[in-house]
Amino acid sequence: MVSLNAIDRLQGLFSKLPGLGKKSAGRLVYHILDAxxxxxxxxGEELLAFHRAIKRCSRCGSYTEQDPCPICADPAREPVICVVERAQDVRVIEESREFRGRFHVLGGVIAPLEGVNPENLRIEELLARVRREGISEVILAMNPTVEGDTTALYLRKVLRDTGVEITRLASGLPVGGDLEYADRLTLSRSFRGRVRL
Ligand SMILES: [Zn+2]
Structure with missing residues (x-):
């Protein structure tokens, strides 16, 4: 018989996942017990092997099983870089099928109050890529938040010397909203209507 402690421990681990309270964590635990x-x-086996199987792409910073990732390794990708905050944003934009360029994951946004400064983000790597890969346009796809705006302005400043065209995803994304929750149509619209910075 499973001791109550094992149930509590698993419930505790699940409740640390985003969006899961103690109650829904408990439901998952009992679901697994019943299954x-x-x-x-x-x-369990997948979780154990997870961090070994998945690494960060040394070029774009997104999660991948092979380095460089399939997107970076694809020679047919246009010389346009879409800059996103987090690795999961790459997947959201890929699924919209609106964009056929390359990606660059910043690893967050500038938020000095939370201790995130430009040097904590993958900005130097972005500059190096723009120069090395002959990039014609950089699309800034940060979320429309105060920190997202601050980061976009900062990137515009540091990218200016490279002469690359800099655009930002158009409105259509809900203000303060999250790229992750934008539907495909909204995302397509904001790509097509992107504005020059
Ligand atoms: Zn990559």
Whole structure:
């Protein structure tokens, strides 16, 4: 019989995941208990191997099983870089099928109060790529938040010397909203209507 402690421990771990409170974490725990044991085993094995299997692409910074990632390794990608805050934004934009260029993951946005300064983000790497890869346009796809705006202005300043065209995703994204929750149509519109900075 499973001791109550094991249930509590797993519930505690699940409740640390975003969007899961204690109650829904508990539901997951009992769901796993009720399910076929092979499910728990597969889940455990995948989690154990996860960090070994997935690494960051040394070029764009997104998560990948091979380095460089399939997008960076694709010679058919246009010489345009879409700059995003987090690795999961790459997936959202890829699924919209609106963009056929390359990506660059910053790893966050400038937020001095939270201790995130420009040197903590992958900005030097971006500058190097713009020069090395002959990039014609940089699309800034930060979320429309105060920190996103600050970061866009900062990037415009440091990119200016490279002579690359700099654009930002158009409105259509809800103000203060999250790229992750934008639907495909909204995302397509903001790509087509992007504005020059
Ligand atoms: Zn990559």
């Amino acid at each position: 076929d044991p092979s499910y728990a085993r597969a889940l």
